[in-house]
Amino acid sequence: MINHLPVLIVVIPLMAAPICLLLNRPKLVWLFSLFASTLVFLISISLLQQVMDSGVISYDLGGWQAPWGIEYRIDKLNAFLLLIISAISTIVLFAAQTSIEKEIPKNKHTLFYILYLLSLTGMLGIVTTGDAFNVFVFLEISSLSAYALIAMGKDRQALWASYQYLIMGTIGATFILIGIGLMYQMTGTLNMEDLSQRLPEVAQTRTVFTAFAFVIVGICLKLALFPLHLWLPNAYAYAPSIVTAFFAATATKVAVYLLIRFTFSIFGLSFSFTHLPLQTLFIVLGLVGIFVASVAAIYQSNIKQLFAYSSIAQIGYMIVGFSVATVSGLTATLLHLFNHALMKSAIFLALGAVVYRVGNVQLSSFYGLGRQMPLTMAAIVVGGLSLIGVPLTVGFVSKWYLLLALLEQGWWPAAVLVLLGSLLAVVYVWKVVEAAYFKEPLATATPVKEAPMTFIIPIWILIIANIYFGIDTRLSVQVAEAAAQSLFGAAL
Amino acid sequence: MLMGLFNDWIVVILMMIGLYIVIAHGNLIKKLVGLTIFQTSVFIFYISMAKVDGGTAPILSDDIVQYSNPLPHVLILTAIVVGIATTALGLALVVRIKESYGSIEEEEIQLQDNEIKDESKEEAQP
Numbered sequence: 001m002i003n004h005l006p007v008l009i010v011v012i013p014l015m016a017a018p019i020c021l022l023l024n025r026p027k028l029v030w031l032f033s034l035f036a037s038t039l040v041f042l043i044s045i046s047l048l049q050q051v052m053d054s055g056v057i058s059y060d061l062g063g064w065q066a067p068w069g070i071e072y073r074i075d076k077l078n079a080f081l082l083l084i085i086s087a088i089s090t091i092v093l094f095a096a097q098t099s100i101e102k103e104i105p106k107n108k109h110t111l112f113y114i115l116y117l118l119s120l121t122g123m124l125g126i127v128t129t130g131d132a133f134n135v136f137v138f139l140e141i142s143s144l145s146a147y148a149l150i151a152m153g154k155d156r157q158a159l160w161a162s163y164q165y166l167i168m169g170t171i172g173a174t175f176i177l178i179g180i181g182l183m184y185q186m187t188g189t190l191n192m193e194d195l196s197q198r199l200p201e202v203a204q205t206r207t208v209f210t211a212f213a214f215v216i217v218g219i220c221l222k223l224a225l226f227p228l229h230l231w232l233p234n235a236y237a238y239a240p241s242i243v244t245a246f247f248a249a250t251a252t253k254v255a256v257y258l259l260i261r262f263t264f265s266i267f268g269l270s271f272s273f274t275h276l277p278l279q280t281l282f283i284v285l286g287l288v289g290i291f292v293a294s295v296a297a298i299y300q301s302n303i304k305q306l307f308a309y310s311s312i313a314q315i316g317y318m319i320v321g322f323s324v325a326t327v328s329g330l331t332a333t334l335l336h337l338f339n340h341a342l343m344k345s346a347i348f349l350a351l352g353a354v355v356y357r358v359g360n361v362q363l364s365s366f367y368g369l370g371r372q373m374p375l376t377m378a379a380i381v382v383g384g385l386s387l388i389g390v391p392l393t394v395g396f397v398s399k400w401y402l403l404l405a406l407l408e409q410g411w412w413p414a415a416v417l418v419l420l421g422s423l424l425a426v427v428y429v430w431k432v433v434e435a436a437y438f439k440e441p442l443a444t445a446t447p448v449k450e451a452p453m454t455f456i457i458p459i460w461i462l463i464i465a466n467i468y469f470g471i472d473t474r475l476s477v478q479v480a481e482a483a484a485q486s487l488f489g490a491a492l
Numbered sequence: 493m494l495m496g497l498f499n500d501w502i503v504v505i506l507m508m509i510g511l512y513i514v515i516a517h518g519n520l521i522k523k524l525v526g527l528t529i530f531q532t533s534v535f536i537f538y539i540s541m542a543k544v545d546g547g548t549a550p551i552l553s554d555d556i557v558q559y560s561n562p563l564p565h566v567l568i569l570t571a572i573v574v575g576i577a578t579t580a581l582g583l584a585l586v587v588r589i590k591e592s593y594g595s596i597e598e599e600e601i602q603l604q605d606n607e608i609k610d611e612s613k614e615e616a617q618p
Contacts, residue, residue: 133567140574147581156592160601163585167514170527170578177534177571184564185541 026109073130161234172221179215223255226289236308241352249345286319294424334480339394346462353451368441384429499540506533
């Protein structure tokens with residue numbers, strides 16, 4: 001049993017999805033999905049422990065040996081990602097039943113959970129697999145269910161947002177498919193380990209350059225890296241709150257993982273960063289992304305859209321860390337993956353609670369909510385402080401490591417710009433705080449009560465995690481550092 | 493040179509036609525058509541990559557010595573299924589967009605969305 005864990009982590013949610021269809025009672029389906037997600041979370045903890053103790057786990061699917069069959073390969077990097085995805089999924093799912101009661105018609109509840117589980121399957125699959133083509137298949141499983149989930153939003157804009165995401169997402173995935181095809185043409189293999197050994201021989205050909213370009217642009221579309229981010233704000237703003245909380249914390253993280261996996265493990269450090277100007281390109285796009293998205297966030301009056309823009313800015317930070325291309329830079333990126341997942345899922349869940357009570361997330365609806373929903377608003381404040389990077393929150397830890405990495409290379413201007421970007425975060429977080437605490441409620445607004453416990457508990461679990469991992473950084477830093485080192489170990 | 497890479501030329505031309513339609517057309521159905529053409533070009537790319545000169549279908553037989561590579565065919569079978577699912581989902585979305593917006597032209601939909609935004613801004617600043 002224990003040596004089948006790498007495949008069970010994908011198979012459990014995949015099999016749970018059709019079983020939901022048979023159960024067909026919303027409450028029961030919810031409990032069952034929660035059970036499946038918890039199981040996956042436990043498996044991911046066990047896998048992380050195994051990997052930290054005894055190194056890489058390789059699993060041959062169906063007993064077919066690695067270069068021929070499909071291999072599932074768990075190293076420190078993807079064990080870390082699995083933990084983030086499954087933990088967030090479980091916590092968010094806890095609040096799902098209450099939240100979708102008001103946002104999705106009753107007869108679609110079962111379908112909602114099925115899509116949620118399939119999307120989870122896709123993300124876990126992308127992370128576990130060691131086969132390049134398998135990545136494409138799982139990418140499409142998670143994306144197709146994501147389009148459908150976003151279209152479930154109650155406003156009609158959700159349909160339009162979903163359609164735009166479908167077009168952009170499909171182009172991105174097809175680009176990745178072209179890239180993988182070109183790589184297969186040159187090397188005759190799809191196994192990632194095998195690819196990394198055979199690619200250096202043919203690295204100086206135009207076909208491999210083209211393959212690299214297609215794969216990177218495709219991933220950046222999924223990543224919503226500036227200027228390919230146009231699908232993200234509407235998709236996050238109009239999707240059901242639970243979906244936003246889940247995707248904001250996981251979907252873009254999976255794309256960051258793919259970027260790291262393809263550049264560091266498959267193409268190799270020297271190819272990606274020495275032969276090609278990836279470093280300059282990414283640090284510029286990352287920094288511009290931070291500023292453009294943060295400024296755009298300041299001007300939003302829909303709070304979900306405001307934090308969606310902030311997500312794009314946070315991706316900018318991850319890309320800046322990535323483009324440093326040192327162990328400390330990559331550590332900062334991985335830490336920010338973990339930390340950003342904690343803060344954004346907490347904030348979007350809190351916004352879900354506001355939608356549950358108030359019905360919308362326009363700025364004017366927040367007037368006076370500080371007194372009416374104290375616990376929810378306090379959560380948004382702590383999450384916001386974490387976004388800014390105030391000490392004692394996780395946001396501080398990842399920004400600190402990012403600055404160290406930049407200064408280590410003597411990149412002063414970039415470090416200053418990163419700090420200025422944080423100041424912009426102060427402005428847009430303050431907008432929400434000001435509305436909630438210092439404005440009188442509108443005369444037309446009806447007073448509301450605090451959100452139900454099914455919201456408060458998961459939100460505060462995440463907020464406490466925000467503070468806990470901001471003070472006791474041993475676990476997150478240790479794992480992120482080990483993962484970054486293992487990537488560089490493979491590259492040398 | 494030109495004839496030797498005949499399939500590649502077709503792939504690139506189809507790919508560009510597809511991408512152009514997706515970007516340039518405002519009609520949602522036409523965009524999906526473009527997307528399908530774009531995906532199809534990738535299918536052709538994979539399939540022609542597998543062809544070995546003088547090779548036949550990979551069926552075991554004594555008098556056949558050279559086979560074409562079957563793996564890309566299998567891969568692209570999966571990709572075709574994914575493509576169909578994407579098109580179906582896209583069309584379903586277009587149907588619902590038509591129901592709620594009364595139009596499938598990009599410009600008209602964005603116009604309607606912007607009107608709502610302007611109204612809500614006016615409400616927010618009394």
